[in-house]
Amino acid sequence: MTADGNGSAFGSRIRKEDARFVRGLGKFVDDVVLPGMLHGAMLRSPMAHARIVSVDVSAALAHPRVKTVITGEMLAERGMAWMPTLSYDQQAVLATDKVRFQGQEVAFVVAEDRYAARDALELIDVEYEPLPAVVDAHQALAPDAPVIRDDRPGQQDNHIFDWESGDAQRVAEVFAEADVVVEQDMLYPRVHPAPLETCGIVADMDPVSGRLTVWSTAQAPHAHRSLYAQLTGIPEHRIRVIANDIGGGFGNKVGVYPGYVCAIVASMITQQPVKWIEDRAENLMSTAFARDYHMRGEIAARSDGTILGLRVRVLADHGAFNATAQPSRYPAGFFGVFTGSYDLQAAHCSVTGVYTNKAPGGVAYSCSFRVTEAVYLVERMVDLLACELDMDPAELRMRNLIRPEQFPYDTATGWRYDSGDYPRALAKLLDMAGYHDLRAEQAAKRERGELMGIGLSFFTEAVGAGPRKHLDMYGFGMADGAELRVHPSGTAVLRVSCMSQGQGHETTFAQLVANELGIGVDEVDVVQGDTDHTPFGVGTYGSRSIAVSGAAAVTVARKVREQARLIAAAMLEADPEDLEWGDGRWYVRGVEGAGHTLAEIARAAHADIDLPDGVDGQLAASTVYNPPNLTFPFGAYLCVVDVDPDTGQVTVRRFVAVDDCGVRINPMIVDGQIHRGLADGIGMALMEHIAFDADGNHLGGSFMDYLLPTALECPSWELGETVTPSPHHPVGAKGIGEAATVGSPAAVVNAVMDALRPCGVRHADMPLTPAAVWRAIQGRALRSDLAIR
């Protein structure tokens, strides 16, 4: 595991963190045990919409092991009953006036052990006056719909925002010229990121120092610290947020939840540490969901298959509080990239957000801010167009893909795609899959009445948010800091602001630094997730770690290497300008093999040589990296399914994925990320769905009801790659964390719809469970006859 500074630290198939994870020695928040630690439990609303008449906690307080019970009223006295959301709305920490979704936080019991805390929940007497619930987003704006957010001054209805992007006039013109226009309503259902580790916190307010220390499952520790400071009034420099190992996040752990705030308040009140760990039902019912986009797409084309324009209308169900995580100026996230990978003349989308009596959220679940919804929309529309024109969907895509010479490409909705060679990726995919043989096999099977489908998806992501000028999260520009210190022995510690939830940052970031400094990957440790020991940044989500923090790490390593040049020059008694870097050394030009390694230079920096003016006796630097643009990873996916015509059950037989995420630093981690995302896509396409009944009761509070894919639903993935380096990232990387989640659902759904073509089925919404597919085959109503999606 060594590196020569010329790229050889890349390509290793290692993961440093696995040594502890595979032995069960990771340290997660629930592993934190402090002396005198108390335990919290949350009382939640059994109703989707109800007025709170009274909350009586006296019996709970009388429980011998209960220390305190926090109510909304108590928080209101401290000005903490409400907290700001990432979308500049307010969310109830504990309900005071009404409950607005089933599972909403009502009271917080603090007890000496977690069993007592749970038992005492049953001793709290809450009187509710039920109110009619708004469950169907389409009913939210009806004139007689109950107003959910009467806490908001002036709010007369359930409308949150209208947002649009693109040129409606120009779209109308190209639609008027088109030979063919295809329309389709489609729903991207409400799904849950469902990390295997639920959310949790240990809050420890030290009454002596006035310092608050928080251990929590935080994808964005620095942002959490800022919010805690704002809420509690504790100065920011006296708050320390520590995220140890995190068991999956996928966007679920970006925001601050009421349980966190309650645990902090409880520690402030009791002056003892307080732990709160959510259970599975709580996680599935109350924490951030994703998607819930009701979309109507229209695509216009010439009869030869040239796509002219795309128009989309979206109704976005944001739940009871607008807590969507996205950059401030983008209430629909990056949905504006819905033009996908195609060279269109015009496009327009309008998005309306509404409140409903469901859990808040709308996070970027394994995608960069609604890119998944955008990709699904365009890839379904292109397939529907192919059907309408009776064209091969691969041929239709190839005809309309943005051509390599058009990059950087400005889309019809104002995005600048940095780089790409789309036709190459699609051609590689078709070749790997044996596309023409598959179509021949399909034709033969159709003759026999068998339902085989081949689905394609070509996606472009917009990740690595992002340039400070355009992008901020809750007022914080999306730049990332990095600090690097090389010790006298030549080993290094890198401190970054992003936070791994299992993505392997400890390895990948060490490889980035090792690559620049010519030291071993084992000689670089990465510190993350502790706000006292890392520079500020807005965290890990939206595939931004490599694109932003990774670039920061490379930049700071190059700064240190330049410091080393000056010190090496002093050691070699040469002019710094005469030095060259290679093979892990600074050497005098022409004298390769001589010169000094970083370890020698580091030792000298701390030794007794005369240092030039302005050079410190150390190798250490810090930086803040502000990306000039997003990065745009892309890929071409193909899915082969067989559908059982008698039951509607879908079997994914093959999945071929060609990804271009720019330069790959650790191919094993890249493959692992793709495997995860592909499984995710199969889950969303075929199984996952947060369902509600007409009263707003949540029907998916366990993994028996909310189904996740396992290895048994997944084929053996067939992966391929092309490499188009990002022109503006210092090592050409683009990010891979979410590509497969973004690209795969459309491929699976397109495959199922392709299989069902002989049955006359044009579209059916996810999840394509056996019952849903069977109903489509039978030509029956496509919406679930039981659950409101």
Next chain:
Amino acid sequence: MLLPPLRYLRPETPEDAVAMLSDVDGSVVLAGGQTLMNMLKLDLAHPDALVDVHRIDALRGIEHDADGTLVVGAATTYAELARSPEVRRSHPAVAEMAAGLVDRQVRNRGTIGGNCCLNDPTSNYPPLMVALDARFRVLGRDGERRLPASEFFRGTLATAVGRGELLTTIEIPPMPQGSGVAHEHLQVGADSWAIARAVVRLDVADGVVADARAVLGAVYGSPLRLPEVERRLIGQRATPDLAEAADALQDVDVQTADDVHCSAAYRREMAEVQLRRAIRAAVERSVQ
């Protein structure tokens, strides 16, 4: 999601277990715990005491009687059934069902007796036990009772095991020469609950079905035996056309319910599909 306060008792013998179950109010049997522990954590069951029988040697093990009857201790795990060469030889359907449980942890902990005593509509074993004419030995204070499967399963989550009683042993008669047993089921995911399940046994002699069992699972109540389907199978030549006997299901009141995965109507349709498939597969498996 936390266990309520409970007494935990661990008897050494079946007789001790029966004594505890009789004497301790609100006591229930804990075997593999694969369902009970979830029910406790979800606040769906409220016993006062758990009588853990899974380490009682007398309740474990796989034997064959002289006549070929398979005698299985009620606390025998799925994993033990799945890997037993004797079971795979004598009663392959019993071993295959255990091997088909996708979760290794469940296979290692879950027991055939627990599965039968729960008699959840989605449970795997009850319809198979009915199809194989299994007998259940139930121990009580006053001695042992021996019940046929038809009397053992009494309804949704209910069996003939009364208060103070313990299922000790399941006896499965030897498979007749030439019989074929098939189990077909439909699930949304490989590790999710069954939407529909059918088990069919055809005893075939000289190419003709001498006796038959057709049983549905994943329906309300107990495993649903289908006498009219069986009547249409018996005496017929064992060919794939026999699947048409499933038409008789049209006249059966198959009770089931809507849930988050599908409607009751879909379950009923799928019950018929699984039954047809099970008949065809049983024909294929029978030795003619």
